[in-house]
Amino acid sequence: MGDWSRGYEVSEGYTYGFVREMAPDWLDLCARLAGFAPSRGAGAPFRYCELGTGQGLGLCLLAAANPGGEFVGIDFMPEHVAHARGLAAAAGLGNVRFLDADFVALAHDWPSGLGDFDYVALHGVWSWVAPAVREALVRCLDHATHPGSLVYAAYNAQPGWLSTAPFQHVAQALGRRAGRRAGQSARKPGVAVLEEAVDTFDRLRVAGAPIFQSLPGLRARLDWVRGRLNAGQTHEYLNAHWQPAWHSHVAAALAEAKLRFVGTATLPETLLPAMLPPSLGDVVKEQTDPALREDLQDIAINQTFRRDVFCRGLAPAFARDFEIAGSTRLHLLTPPEVDEILTIETAFGDATLPPGAYLAIVSALREGPRSLAELPGSELPGSDWPGSDRPGSDWAETIRTVLLLLEARTLALGAATPGEPSVAQRLNGVIAAAAVRGAPYKHVACAALGSAVAVSETDLILFDSWLAESDQGSDQGPSPSNATAFARRIAERLARVGRAIQQDGQPLAGDAAVERLLPVAQGFIDTDWPRWRALGALV
Secondary structure, three states, X not given: OOOOOOOOOOOOOOOOOOOHHHOHHHHHHHHHHOOEEOOOOOOOXXXXXXXXXXXXXXXXXHHHHOOOEEEEEEEOOHHHHHHHHHHHHHOOOOOEEEEEOOHHHHHHOOOOOOOOEEEEEEEOHHHHOOHHHHHHHHHHHHHHEEEEEEEEEEEEEOOOOHHHHHHHHHHHHHHHHOOOOOOOOOOOOHHHHHHHHHHHHHHHHHOOOOHHHHOOHHHHHHHHHHOOOOHHHHHHHOOOOOOOEOHHHHHHHHHOOOOXXXXXXXXXXXXXXXXOOHHHHHHHHOXXXXXXXXXXXXXXXXXXXXXXXXXXXXXXXXXXXXXHHOOOEEEEOOOOOOOOOEEEEEOOEEEEEOHHHHHHHHHHHOOOOEEHHHXXXXXXXXXXXXXXXXXXXXXXXHHHHHHHHHHOOOEEEOXXXXXXXXXXXXXXXXXXXXXXXXXXXXXXXXXXXXXXXXXXXXHHHHHHHHHHHOOOOOOOOOOOOOHHHHHHHHHHHHHHOOOOEEEOOEEEOHHHHHHHHHHHHHHHHHXXXXXXXXXXXOO
């Protein structure tokens, strides 16, 4: 049968994550920011495909939050597909399916029943697969898109990974020595291989190897890997064909599928090059070749990861389209502390927002979701939207602030057509119940956003207990006067999986555990439940 992995790291499954930039409404916003009108109208049905869907959790979250869409996930690792199908079935998601398929085979024989899609996403895949698989991906994109389709392609970018090449080379060699290709019986766990590679480079650093002076970013990368030794890092460093890419090369390859670069799905980077120091930004702006301009910008900021948005024949936006863009709705997700100066990490350095810059926007959204056009200082300037030619205008400042608040997760982007919360709640109940038992899930679907948000372990425990109390499918939760019963249910659910409530290091049981949990239960009823209902995560 040969090496079915084609050099891809298959000894461990991928992580269980969610990428908000892959949500359909987010991609539509990015197209609008770039001056294009998405072809999908508000409320229109759509089809969405993810090439390299991993464990499938992200696609299930999108499917639950967008029940009017049809979702297809494709992956060649059977354990990924098995997990994805099991999760979708447990949540009763009828609008998502997962295929166990190889991209090279699909490129040569795209099933007629698969059809084409309004959105296609690839997250990380491009950087990790063999050249022949990248060529196949382009042919798959040609099959999978139609005029008006948006394609999200995220990948490790140069030049930010140049200093990592020596570490990846050694990790790869150690992995080969350990016998890690598919079909070989003696496999050393990927995390153990990375630990050995980090230890080797630590010894080189302590011994004064000059490479650490030549590549100052190498030490920071080692620290990053050391603090995140997990399955995701094994996929990052142990793939045989690991290859960070220049944007211009990716754009040239995808042009073979009639795909044109639109812009970025990383919102702060839509503000570039204007956010760069003038002398640096001028070097970028003066370059007339669009692809080379993106490469120069990446060099200017030492880019490590790109989330590119491509289109197949999008139309430019006109005056009416700018008015539609102003209807984009925003939700307050995590209100800042009083007088808090927000620091937002970006690829080009930290951006700060003092309270005076965001207070009016946050105050308006405390009263409920609002559209961009309804925010203070956001009088629409017609075809100048988003105001790139009017850097001093109130509208341009509002857009800049909103984009940074979205990046900081202070705000969340609302769905153009919110889905049915009961569908999201079904999946969230499955996720929460599994998380309490130890599953590594950290997101819940939100119908009002058409997306998902990150949650804490405590959030998931409360979700599980709440939905168990309300009989999973009911829209009736515990009454606000019954916090004691809710606290008791939390204690019972935790005890069932062997997790004790503690106080001062001592386990609590019975009425003592209930009393300890009572403030938590009351807080959920008073504050959290209304917030989750507003986001469409619970009904």
